[in-house]
Amino acid sequence: MQGNQRTEVDTVVVGGGQAGLAMGYYLASQHRNFVILDENPRAGAAWRERWDSLRLFTPAKYDGLPGMPFPGDHLAFPTKDQLADFLEDYSRRFELPLVLGARVDEVRQDDDGFVVASGERRWHARNVVVATGGHQLPKRPDFAKFLDPGIVQMHSNDYRNAQQLQPGPVLVVGLGNSGAEIALETSRTHPTAVSGKPSGELPVRHGRAGARFFLPVIRFLGLYVLTLNTPIGRRAAPGFKAMAAPLIRTRSQELRAAGVQMVSRVAGIDAGKPVLEDGTTLDVANVVWCTGYREDFSWIKLQDAGSLDHPRGVVESVPGLYFLGQEFQFAAASATLPGVGRDARYLAGVMASVRPAKQRGSTEVQPQPAEKKSA
Secondary structure (H helix, E strand, O other): OOOOOOEEEEEEEEEEOHHHHHHHHHHOOOOOEEEEEEEOOOHHHHHOOOOOOOOOOOHHHOOOOEOOOOOOOOOOEHHHHHHHHHHHHHHHOOOEEEEEEHHHHHHEEEOOOEEEEOEEEEEEEEEEOOOOOOEEEEEHHHHHHOOOOEEEEEEEOOOOOOOOOOOOOOOEEOOHHHHHHHHHHHHHOEEEEEOOOOOOOOOOOOOHHHHHHHHHHHHHHHHHHHEEEOOHHHHHHHHHHOOOOOOOOOOOOHHHOOOOEEEEEEEEOOEEEEEEOOEOOOOOEEEEEEEEEEOOOOOOOOOOOOOOHHHHHEOOOOOOEEEEOOOOOOOOOOOHHHHHHHHHHHHHHHHHHHHOOOOOOOOOOOOOOHHOOOO
């Protein structure tokens, strides 16, 4: 395809993870002409690139996507590679039009829709669904650049296993779930300290018993109680988006039992070494920044100064532009596997109400008009 040529489609989905594939399922059910663009070389690659020992917090019975349950033991917690394989199988089973190796450089408006650019390739579409999720650009403090160059430092996004670290103490910065799990792992081979405080901890032990008796309650709350349709959900949404998730599998007690030193927040760097807010300087050989990610939608070029606010995923100021897989998009579970399918179905229903898709006797579940959906 030459740079001055473009492909006409009804909808472009940007992002081929679980959100983009779930969206593809419903677009295919409506027989829309669409593509799913993903920068990775294969489906599920974003999961394959996480650290080696990563497992999901939700059991397999909650990890399926629309039209396809997760295979195997329904109380087991899949590995990140098992989930990646599932996503790959999902895209093949439903023959979703997934274009791999297509990093989107720009989305801009024209007179009758959007132009989506990836290198020399162009797609013209009436609708664009941004399904890139919240894990886009690794975030670390500005003072990280002042660490002694002899200290190995990396973001959790780049951490795979403890073999990447040099001999000597490890400081894990950030006590969210990633920080807790990585600190526990590195403590088996390196003296390890973890900096920060958790936002909370799961009150019961994570595992098969919890998956059977406790996690169903958490799932119900995250899907049906903490939503934008309930007063408690609307009050909780702003704080939920801002705070880190509570520790789920690896808790403070387990870290201490493993010999992990719990230290205060890192406040800066002095003479190339991390300094805590209590003034303590740490002599470490490795630093793993578990400091989260930030969003970057600078590649969405709008013709006006319209806001990208998206109530339930619909950008009202830009007709045809949608978001999927964002934190608390509609419910506390919106950015998770148990919640993304419902949000995808809702957006497909909105599209159908704006511009009904031509039906050809599909046997798949057909989305309902948006105004009829309240859950």
